[in-house]
Amino acid sequence: MNLLWLQSGGCGGCTLSLLGAEAPGLFETLGGAGIRVLWHPSLSEASGGEVLDLLARVETGEVALDLLCIEGALLRGPNGTGAFHRFAGTRTPMIDWVRRLAARAHYCLAIGTCAAFGGVTAGGSNPTDACGLQFEGTYRGGLLGTDYRSGAGLPVINVAGCPTHPDWVTETLMAIALEGLTTQDLDAYARPRMYADQLVHHGCPRNEFYEYKASARTPSDLGCLMEHLGCLGTQAHADCNTRLWNGSGSCTRGGYACINCTSPEFEEPGHAFAETPSLAGIPIGLPTDMPKAWFVALSSLAKAATPERLRKNAVSDHVAVPPTIRPTKLR
């Protein structure tokens, strides 16, 4: 299958993340799945006229476009012209290239939250009028419009994340190459369910602290980051704590709160990322699937039952109180 990758309004972090694909590396993985990279702006040698010639042949259908990957938000400004971002070497706005190529693509993938929903690029006053391929924040539409379907009959596949995990990209591409994707494989925001049916909370090493609402006060503390430090892991759709990054890490493992970067509008939560807004001591953003009354009742019970070990360790940057050694009495 032929893959073409274009970069629009983003930081390039999703490509950088992709290069971290391991066991095996990126090119072995793609090659093993029968995926040929026609061109990638950072990874390919071809440039200038060679690339324009390739794009022309893709546009006419002479070269098949099986997989179109777009990284970065689509910049529609000023006034809908797209002139803020012209494809280098052409006078043509990137949004026009993307529209024309998307019409040829068998599968169209938004790589990263910028391309999916607008992401960081669309934050603030959004002077470039940035949007995602088929979403603008939580609203459907974006550059290509709600009715867009690729040649395979699918909407844009939103491999969201800021950056997106390399495996989310390679596994989505491999799944397509192996037997194709269907709309059943995508969630309500068109993210691959392979990773979006999980929560960041799953597998977080701070779960024991979460259960007792034994909370960290500063980022270096061992406790749960939800109550005071803005962690949205109980609402964030991603498998970061079971799949891990670079084989061993995640935001919460590194002491930083999950900011829900796979979701539309994560870039503007309405409060500082590392703070938890609360009302009468109760966090406003409650865990997914949990009614408020239950949360209030359970957390006050849990706090009352918090073991001394967890209470002390939660606000320490190392294990201050080790677990008690106790015979199991099973023999």
Ligand code: SF4
């Ligand atoms: S999604 Fe995040 S990492 Fe990827 S291009 Fe946008 S800002 Fe950069």
Ligand code: SF4
């Ligand atoms: S730090 Fe976040 S992800 Fe980890 S247990 Fe607490 S709420 Fe869940």
